[in-house]
Amino acid sequence: MSASTVSKVLAAAKDDGRAALIGYLPVGFPSVEGSLRAMEVLVENGVDIVEIGLPYTDPLMDGPVIQTAATRALEGGVRVADVFRAGRAVSATGAGALVMTYWNPVLRYGADRFAAELAGAGVSGLITPDLVPDEAQDWLEASEAHDLDRVFLVAPSSTPERLQSTTAASRGFVYATALMGVTGARTSVGSAASVLVGRVREVTDLPVCVGLGVSTREQVAEVARFADGVIVGSALVRCLVDAPDPDTGLKDLGALAADLAQGVRR
Amino acid sequence: MxxxxxxxxxxxxxxxxxxxxxxxxxxxxxxxxxxxxxxxxxxxxxxxxRTYTGRPSIITEVPRFAEHCGGARVVLKREDLNHTGSHxxxxxxxxxxxxxxxxxxxxxxxxxxxxxxxxxxxxxxxxxxxxxxxxxxxxxxxxxxxxxxxxxxxxxxxxxxxxxxxxxxxxxxxxxxxxxxxxxxxxxxxxxxxxxxxxxxxRDFHRIIGVEARQQVLDQFGRLPDAVCACVGGGSNAMGIFHRFVDDEGVRLIGLEGGGEGVASGRHASRFSGQATPGVLHGAYTYVLQDDDGQTIESHSVSAGLDYPSVGPEHSYLKDIGRAEYYPVTDDEAMEAFRLLSQTEGILPAIESAHALAGAMRVGRELGPDGLVLVNLSGRGDKDVDTAARWFGLLPGQEDQA
Incomplete structure (x- = not known):
């Protein structure tokens, strides 16, 4: 097993004495081509790792902004195979690429076949918001076979036993949710995130990245003080959802990404 | 494993x-x-x-309705009489x-x-x-x-x-x-x-339905029913009445799904008629109406309670091992059963439960006059008066369409 691109990007940021910035966008919104371009814009403006969302009809960990984007992407005809295209596009920039997906589309595609295509596209692995390691036998095997990262989530409610077992099953990094809730901007990050990151560090040496509710440069900077990576989703997606036209969306997206990138670089 | x-x-x-x-x-x-x-x-x-729900709920034999069920005897488990009107x-x-x-x-x-x-x-x-x-x-x-x-x-x-x-x-x-x-x-x-x-x-909280009904049928008829019919959306009333009968091999367990405008139309909520495949929805691995990408397909049924693209995992298991049978009932068939029970017995069923009644009409014809069918009347139809009145064209100004 070799270090993934994502692992290397996280290590390089650490060598620079900073946290990495991870930006989420769903493939297929506002169009497949438009989403690929948007992901490139993230990288051009200082995002280190792109988390490529696979739109799903029943995204129960997502708030209204990402739900809206996912619904419109599905209405626009986005298909599972489009995440592999996005993976290739992001990989070509040299940035790290991960796919974030609910489990059923992978299950339907076949975990091993999905993993093979991910690896072929240069994607480092999967973030699985509704799959806990207890139910992940297929994915554990497929990710081993294709040398992919397994990013499971931990939450403020996770018991010590589950922090231990979940991090033991993880590869690449651990995704710590900053709060109890779904995706979407919040006015403050709160103390739960730093407490959770401290608990995770007691049981694993893997990098710990924090997401959920992080939307401003100040919040990014705050999280960057104690996490190895900061994950921003809804705030970026909102730029595209609110834009009157795709070009404006890309411009707003680039400006926000550049601003957030300052948060991990000061 | x-x-x-x-x-x-x-x-x-x-x-x-x-x-x-x-x-x-x-x-x-x-x-x-x-x-x-x-x-x-x-x-x-x-x-x-005992003091709030009104349990045990009674069973009611419905001979005038049964005339439309091939002459088989039909008995209803009256969950519609519970406080709040359903199971x-x-x-x-x-x-x-x-x-x-x-x-x-x-x-x-x-x-x-x-x-x-x-x-x-x-x-x-x-x-x-x-x-x-x-x-x-x-x-x-x-x-x-x-x-x-x-x-x-x-x-x-x-x-x-x-x-x-x-x-x-x-x-x-x-x-x-x-x-x-x-x-x-x-x-x-x-x-x-x-x-x-x-x-x-x-299931365990609803199991009381089948526990009571099995004893009540034994007491009144001296034997077990040949079939138990229940509608299946998520499947709680059906699991509730089925569970006590699972070990009674001679008792057919029949689940009736929302057939909507017919399975062929694509506008239905029938998971078990070959349209759904195993997948994950809402935390469970079970039969799900889904497309080739694993995206959930929207279901359709005149009955809001059956309008669901997935189904409880124990039903998926009972289906696969062949212990329970599942059939779609179209909106038309369900509404006809709704009308029949109302007008032959003076009981307005929930539209959900009317699917189970339509199933009883079918299975009763298979069984003939010696048959005994137990139907879970899971809810009452008060909530459906508006929908049913529109369906049958009974509202003021609608008479022309009737």
């Missing part, structure tokens, strides 16, 4: 949820496992059922008592037809719990009466505007609320699906 995993019925079930909810599911499992062996808890629930109260009272045991102060629920929402609002009022009910916008419109009932009972009803704006989207929204508020909130899931332990727990 499969039986070593937690909460499985064969391969089906499991716990496909965000990690944030796992601690709450484990807490729930611990409390309900203890409670189901605690005479104090069981005694309080039994007392509530849903059985599960809700159990979960509300558990909520109190867990020290939580707030309950949330999803609802399709509104029956589960009404039952949850009722139990919350009874036990002094705060209550929020999520309901798809489409359902709030077709079941407006139940929305008013929930609000009168002091619950907050939140219309859900995402996705298909029906039951599945209400479930998504309830899960989102639960992830954010799990510390003080219990999610009173209304059917036998969702992550473990919900399928087993909800």
């Amino acid at each position: 499969s039986d070593t995993r937690i909460g499985r019925f064969g391969d089906y079930g499991g716990r496909y949820v965000p990690e944030a909810l796992v601690a709450a599911l484990e807490e729930l499992d611990e409390h309900r496992s203890k409670a189901m062996h605690d005479p104090g808890f069981l005694g309080e629930l039994a007392q509530l059922h 849903k109260i059985n599960n809700v009272l159990g979960q509300a008592l558990l909520t109190r045991r867990m020290g939580k102060k707030r309950v949330i629920a999803e609802t399709g037809a509104g029956q589960h929402g009404v039952a949850t609002a009722t139990a919350a009022a009874l036990l002094g719990l705060e209550c929020v009910v999520y309901m798809g916008r489409v359902d709030t419109e077709r079941q407006a009466l139940n929305v008013a009932r929930m609000r009168l009972l002091g619950a907050e009803v939140v219309p859900v505007d995402h996705g298909s704006r029906t039951l599945k989207d209400a479930v998504n929204e309830a899960f989102r609320d639960w992830v954010a508020n799990v510390e003080d909130t219990h999610y009173v899931l209304g059917t036998v699906t969702g992550p473990y332990p919900f399928p087993e727990m909800v």
Whole structure:
């Protein structure tokens, strides 16, 4: 097993004495081509790792902004195979690429076949918001076979036993949710995130990245003080959802990404 | 392999949820496992059922309706006579008592037809719990009466505007609320699906339906029924009446699904007629209406309570091992059964339950005059008066179309 691109990007940021910035966008919104371009814009403006969302009809960990984007992407005809295209596009920039997906589309595609295509596209692995390691036998095997990262989530409610077992099953990094809730901007990050990151560090040496509710440069900077990576989703997606036209969306997206990138670089 | 995993019925079930909810599911499992062996808890629930729900519910033989069922004898298990008008109260009272045991102060629920929402609002009022009910916008419109009932009972009803704006989207929204508020909130899931332990727990709270009915039929007819018919949305009333009969090999267990405008039309809620495949939805591995990409396909049924693209995992298991049979009933067939029961017996069934009656008409014709069919009349039709009146063209100004 070799270090993934994502692992290397996280290590390089650490060598620079900073946290990495991870930006989420769903493939297929506002169009497949438009989403690929948007992901490139993230990288051009200082995002280190792109988390490529696979739109799903029943995204129960997502708030209204990402739900809206996912619904419109599905209405626009986005298909599972489009995440592999996005993976290739992001990989070509040299940035790290991960796919974030609910489990059923992978299950339907076949975990091993999905993993093979991910690896072929240069994607480092999967973030699985509704799959806990207890139910992940297929994915554990497929990710081993294709040398992919397994990013499971931990939450403020996770018991010590589950922090231990979940991090033991993880590869690449651990995704710590900053709060109890779904995706979407919040006015403050709160103390739960730093407490959770401290608990995770007691049981694993893997990098710990924090997401959920992080939307401003100040919040990014705050999280960057104690996490190895900061994950921003809804705030970026909102730029595209609110834009009157795709070009404006890309411009707003680039400006926000550049601003957030300052948060991990000061 | 499969039986070593937690909460499985064969391969089906499991716990496909965000990690944030796992601690709450484990807490729930611990409390309900203890409670189901605690005479104090069981005694309080039994007392509530006697003095509040109105249990045991009676059985009623319906000979005039049976004339349309090939002459077979037909007997109804009258869950429609329970307080709040359906079987849903059985599960809700159990979960509300558990909520109190867990020290939580707030309950949330999803609802399709509104029956589960009404039952949850009722139990919350009874036990002094705060209550929020999520309901798809489409359902709030077709079941407006139940929305008013929930609000009168002091619950907050939140219309859900995402996705298909029906039951599945209400479930998504309830899960989102639960992830954010799990510390003080219990999610009173209304059917036998969702992550473990919900399928087993909800079934166990409804099991009383079959336990009572089996004895009542034995007492009155001196034998077991040839078939038990129940409608299946998520499948709680069906699991409730089926479970006690599973070991009675001679008793056919027949689940009736929302056939909508016919399976061939694509507008239906029939998971078991070859349209659905095993997948994950709402925390369980079970049959799901889904496309080649694993995206959920929207279901359709005249009945809000059956309008659901997935089904409880234990039904998937019973289907695969051949212990239970499942058939679609179209909107037309269900409404004809609705009309027939109303006009031959003076009992207005819920449109959901009318699907089970249509199943009895079919199986009765197969069995003939020697047959005995038990039907779970899971709910009453008061909530459906508007829908049915429109269907039959009985509202003022509609007579022309009748």
